[in-house]
Amino acid sequence: MRKKIVAGNWKMNKTTDEAMALVSEVVDKVNAEVTGDVTVVLCPPAVYLATARQAIPSGGSIALGAQNCHEKASGAYTGEISAPMLQSIGVDYVILGHSERREYFGETNAQLAAKVNIALENGLTPIFCCGESRDLRENGDYIGFVKNQITESLFHLSAESFAKVVIAYEPIWAIGTGLTASAAQAQDMHFELRQHIASQYGDSIAQDISILYGGSANAQNAAELFAQTDVDGGLIGGASLKAPDFITVIKAAQ
Template identity: 55%
Template sequence: MRKKIVAGNWKMNLTLAQAEQLINDILQAGLRLQDGQEVVVATPFPYLLKAKALLKNNPGFYVAAQNCASEKSGAYTGEVSAEMLQSIGVDYVILGHSERREYFQESNAILAKKIDLALANGLKPIFCCGEPLEVRKAETQNEYVAKQLEESLFHLTEEQLKNVVIAYEPIWAIGTGLTASAAQAQDMHAYIRSQIAAKYGREAALRTTIQYGGSAKPSNAGELFACPDVDGGLIGGASLVAADFVAIVKSLA
C-alpha cells in the first residue's frame, strides 16, 4: 500500500512566532492519521529546527525543507546543502517546484543533481513536475511532464525511487484560483504512473506516491483525493490556515 501524504508548503511566509502558532494549532486539532497517512510541513529554512522539535512526539508528522543546493558543499553563499538538512533531522525536501524552475531557472539537469544529493543524504525528495498554461492549451502536457521525469528522475534505480514522492502541479493552477478538475488530475496522475511502470515495472508504479499540487483547498480536496491515482496533496496557500489545512488532511480518509 502506497503512502497518502498531505504536505504544506509555506513558501516565504510567517514569522517564527506565527510559524510556531500554526504548528500548534494543527496539532491541537487532534488529527488521527490512519496507517500509511503522513502530514509533512515544509517551513522556511530558519524554522526547520523549531518545527522538528514541535512535531517530534507526533507519529506521522514530518518536516520538509523547500529546497536544497545542487552542490555538496563549498563557496556557495546563501545556499543550504542536503547534508546540512540531514544533520538537523529534516525528513523531506521539495525539489523542482514551479517557482524554483521559473524564478531561479532550475533545469531538469540541475534537479537531477539535487535529487541525487538528497537521496545520498537520506532525505526523501518531493519531486514537482507539471506544465504551464501554454503547454496545456497545446495539449502536449503528457510529453512535457514525461521529459521532466526522464531527465530528472529516471536515472535512479528502482530501489532509489522507493524514497521519492512525486507531486504533479499544473502550473496554470497555482496561485491563480484555477484548479484542475478531478478528471484532469486523475488523467495526469495515471499517465505519470504509466511512465513509471514502463521504466521500472508495475509494482514500482503502484507503490509510488503521487500528490496533486495545484491549489487544492477544503472544498475540492475530497474529490481530488478520491481519484484512484491521487495520493494526497502538496498544499500552498491553504497550508497557512490551520483549519483549512486540517480539513484537507481529513479529506484523505
C-alpha cells in the same frame, strides 16, 4: 498500499511567532482529529526548520520538510542550504523542482537530477515536482512535457532509489491563479505518469509510488481530488497556512 501524504508548502510566509503558532496548532489538531493513516509533512521556511523540529513529536505521523536544497554537499554558495545540513537538523523530506523554483531561479531538469541524488544520499525523501504551463496545456504536448521532466530528472536512478521518491504533479496554470484542475484532469495526468514510471521500473514500483496533486488543492476540493484512484494526497500551498483548512485537507486524504 501506497502511502497517503499531505505536505504543506508555506513558501515565503510567516514570522517566527506565527510559524511556531501554526506548527503547534497543526500538531494539536492532527493528534486530536486525524485518525487515518496519512503522513503530514510541514515545510516551513528554512529559518524555522530547526525550531519546528523541536515542536514536532518524533515517531508520529507528522514529518518535517524543507522547500529546497542545493545540489552540492558544501562549498562557496552564499545563501544556499545543503542536504547534509538539512539531514543534520532532522529534516525528513525536501521539495525539489517546484514550478516557482524552475521559473524564478532557472532550475533545469539536469540540476534537479543532481539535487535528487544528494537528497537521497543524505536520507531525505524528495518530493519531486513536475507540471505544465497554461499555454502548454492548451497548445502543446503537455503530457509528453511532464513525462520528460520525470525522465530527465529521475530515470537515472536505480529502482531501489526511485522507490524512495514522492512525485507531486502541479499544473502551473492552477497555482495561485484561482484555477484548479478538475478531479478528472488530475486523475488523467496521474495515471499517465504512473504508466510512464511503469515503463521504466515495472508496474510494482509504479503502483507503490505516491503521486500528489499540487495545484491549489484546498478545503473545498480536496475530498474530490483525493478520491481519484491515482491521487495519493497533495502538496498544499495557501491552504496549509491556516490550520483549520489544512486539517480539513488532511482528513480528506484519510
